[in-house]
Amino acid sequence: xxxxxxxxxxxxxxxxxxxxxxxxxxxxxxxxxxxxxxxxxxxxxxxxxxxxxxxxxxxxxxxxxxxxxxxxxxxxxxxxxxxxxxxxxxxxxxxxxxxxxxxxxxxx
Amino acid sequence: xxxxxxxxxxxxxxxxxxxxxxxxxxxxxxxxxxxxxxxxxxxxxxxxxxxxxxxxxxxxxxxxxxxxxxxxxxxxxxxxxxxxxxxxxxxxxxxxxxxxxxxxxxxx
Amino acid sequence: xxxxxxxxxxxxxxxxxxxxxxxxxxxxxxxxxxxxxxxxxxxxxxxxxxxxxxxxxxxxxxxxxxxxxxxxxxxxxxxxxxxxxxxxxxxxxxxxxxxxxxxxxxxx
Amino acid sequence: xxxxxxxxxxxxxxxxxxxxxxxxxxxxxxxxxxxxxxxxxxxxxxxxxxxxxxxxxxxxxxxxxxxxxxxxxxxxxxxxxxxxxxxxxxxxxxxxxxxxxxxxxxxx
Numbered sequence: 001x002x003x004x005x006x007x008x009x010x011x012x013x014x015x016x017x018x019x020x021x022x023x024x025x026x027x028x029x030x031x032x033x034x035x036x037x038x039x040x041x042x043x044x045x046x047x048x049x050x051x052x053x054x055x056x057x058x059x060x061x062x063x064x065x066x067x068x069x070x071x072x073x074x075x076x077x078x079x080x081x082x083x084x085x086x087x088x089x090x091x092x093x094x095x096x097x098x099x100x101x102x103x104x105x106x107x108x
Numbered sequence: 109x110x111x112x113x114x115x116x117x118x119x120x121x122x123x124x125x126x127x128x129x130x131x132x133x134x135x136x137x138x139x140x141x142x143x144x145x146x147x148x149x150x151x152x153x154x155x156x157x158x159x160x161x162x163x164x165x166x167x168x169x170x171x172x173x174x175x176x177x178x179x180x181x182x183x184x185x186x187x188x189x190x191x192x193x194x195x196x197x198x199x200x201x202x203x204x205x206x207x208x209x210x211x212x213x214x215x216x
Numbered sequence: 217x218x219x220x221x222x223x224x225x226x227x228x229x230x231x232x233x234x235x236x237x238x239x240x241x242x243x244x245x246x247x248x249x250x251x252x253x254x255x256x257x258x259x260x261x262x263x264x265x266x267x268x269x270x271x272x273x274x275x276x277x278x279x280x281x282x283x284x285x286x287x288x289x290x291x292x293x294x295x296x297x298x299x300x301x302x303x304x305x306x307x308x309x310x311x312x313x314x315x316x317x318x319x320x321x322x323x324x
Numbered sequence: 325x326x327x328x329x330x331x332x333x334x335x336x337x338x339x340x341x342x343x344x345x346x347x348x349x350x351x352x353x354x355x356x357x358x359x360x361x362x363x364x365x366x367x368x369x370x371x372x373x374x375x376x377x378x379x380x381x382x383x384x385x386x387x388x389x390x391x392x393x394x395x396x397x398x399x400x401x402x403x404x405x406x407x408x409x410x411x412x413x414x415x416x417x418x419x420x421x422x423x424x425x426x427x428x429x430x431x432x
Contacts, residue, residue, distance in 0.1 A: 009154040011189075013231065013293065020193055020232030020291035023203075027210035034213065043207060043216045044152045045200040046117040046189060054389070058382045065378070065406060074411040075236035077229065079295075080404045081119075081154060082389060085128055087398040092153040095131075099151060102135035105142065108151045121401065123337065124344030128399035162281070166274045173270070173298060182303040183344035185337065187403075188296045190281060195290040225370040227405075236409055239419075243426035250429065259423060259432045260368045261416040262333040262405060297335075297370060301344055308369040311347075315367060318351035321358065324367045 003053040006084040007092055011047040012064050014073035028071060029064045036060060042092060047079075051092050054082065111161040114192040115200055119155040120172050122181035136179060137172045144168060150200060155187075159200050162190065219269040222300040223308055227263040228280050230289035244287060245280045252276060258308060263295075267308050270298065327377040330408040331416055335371040336388050338397035352395060353388045360384055366416060371403075375416050378406065 014025050029048070033041045039052035039060055050057050057080075065078040083090065096108050122133050137156070141149045147160035147168055158165050165188075173186040191198065204216050230241050245264070249257045255268030255276055266273050273296075281294040299306065312324050338349050353372070357365045363376035363384055374381050381404075389402040407414065420432050 007153055009152075013229070015229065015231065015238065016234060016236030017232060018234040020195055021206070022231065023206035023210060026207050027214075030207070030211050030214050041215060042153070043204065043214050044117075045115055045150070045157050045203040046155075046191065049153050054386060058386060062378060062382060065408065069408075069410055075407075075409040078406045078408070080406075082402045082404075083154065083399075084389065084393075084402070085399040086393055087128055095153040096151065098129070098131035099134050099138070102131060103138045106135075106138050106151050107149060121337070121339065123339065123346065124341060126340060126342040128340030128397075130339065162278060166278060170270060170274060173300065177300075177302055181344075183299075183301040186298045186300070188298075190294045190296075191291075192281065192285075192294070193291040194285055223369050225368075236411055237422070239422035239426060242423050243430075246423070246427050246430050257431060258369070259420065259430050260333075261331055261366070261373050261419040262371075262407065265369050299370065303344055311369040312367065314345070314347035315350050315354070318347060319354050322351075322354050322367050323365060 004084070004086065005052055005090060006054050006057060006082050007090050007095060008050045008057050008080060008082045009047045010050060010061060010064060011079045012068060013077045014068035015075040015077060017073055025068045025071060025073070029067045032060060032063045032067065049092055054084065057082070112194065113160055113198060114162050114165060114190050115198050115203060116158045116165050116188060116190045117155045118158060118169055118172060119187045120176060121185045122176035123183040123185065125181055133176045133179060133181070137175045140168055140171045140175065157200055162192065165190070220300070220302065221268055221306060222270050222273060222298050223306050223311060224266045224273050224296060224298045225263045226266060226277060226280060227295045228284060229293045230284035231291040231293065233289055241284045241287060241289070245283045248276060248279045248283065265308055270300065273298070328410065329376055329414060330378050330381060330406050331414050331419060332374045332381050332404060332406045333371045334374060334385060334388060335403045336392060337401045338392035339399040339401060341397055349392045349395060349397070353391045356384055356387045356391065373416055378408065381406070
């Protein structure tokens with residue numbers, strides 16, 4: 001049996017860096033995702049969407065959360081939202097298509 | 109002077125509906141966004157990203173939050189995250205490109 | 217008929233301030249809440265819980281979000297979560313007591 | 325050296341349960357917290373605040389997220405927000421007192 005996948009969203013925000021820009025930190029967090037064999041991702045303007053087994057996503061959360069500290073930040077606020085169903089297969093693509101089948105004009 | 113725009117993310121979740129599916133409700137919320145002249149949007153697998161003036165986005169939040177009640181839900185949890193800068197123009201596209209300029213391989 | 221109240225949680229985070237501490241900003245945001253006639257609040261270690269009519273809470277969100285800019289921050293991320301029921305009266309106290317009636321040992 | 329502690333907030337919401345009430349599920353999640361040796365908690369009207377080492381909090385997140393499925397829910401949305409500083413000790417109590425020292429009238 002294949003392990004159940006969840007769809008999640010993560011946002012990692014460094015505080016007190018002296019600059020309002022966070023894109024350097026976000027770019028560094030992408031390394032963690034590019035190296036992962038188990039989790040696929042999609043960057044959005046407000047966070048990163050993840051798809052994979054929950055235990056792998058929690059491990060990646062810990063790794064992404066550590067990245068700004070490695071680059072000198074002294075405080076990091078990380079938000080993770082997990083969406084998980086046991087009655088059907090949940091995917092990033094499937095979630096969008098469920099809406100698009102009802103409203104074909106929707107912008108994605 | 110043009111009004112400052114923010115980038116925001118909204119998620120509207122009905123509870124106690126008897127069904128684990130929420131795509132009917134999400135599709136109905138899209139109506140509010142399609143009718144708006146002031147706010148542009150992009151649907152993601154975990155929410156909807158909005159771009160526009162803060163007061164318009166708060167008004168739309170109130171309207172989207174009301175949609176599931178109009179369709180019979182008795183409880184709704186709505187989450188809004190606002191990202192706002194006064195030192196540069198913030199857009200959905202600009203935020204993605206700031207990361208892409210550092211990591212061209214990033215998946216969006 | 218009295219206007220329906222919601223219970224909500226707000227968090228206002230300034231970015232790029234040069235200091236990892238945010239308590240000065242949080243303290244300044246409390247002014248907005250102390251002046252409000254329509255919304256009651258409770259500070260927690262992770263945000264502020266609000267109770268009041270939705271339109272008043274959205275207005276307060278806009279005011280609290282503006283506070284760090286007035287104190288020199290150039291970027292602010294504000295998160296608002298709204299919990300709203302139409303089938304019963306929702307209060308901060310009632311939500312805690314619903315859990316406490318089931319688990320009297322719960323720490324609040 | 326003692327392991328660094330973080331302060332976090334978790335919210336576990338079952339969908340499609342046929343009832344708008346979630347306090348039975350919240351009460352069941354408290355079991356996970358009462359059994360933990362490493363994590364202390366405080367229930368608020370909008371979630372549960374946790375204090376402990378990050379790896380322990382991620383483990384507890386996985387356990388709490390599983391509880392509604394064990395009780396028959398088919399979809400669960402779990403939100404975790406982690407606040408972590410490496411320049412000073414972060415505690416639930418310390419965070420509140422940092423604000424209270426600036427605004428003694430604050431309601432907590």
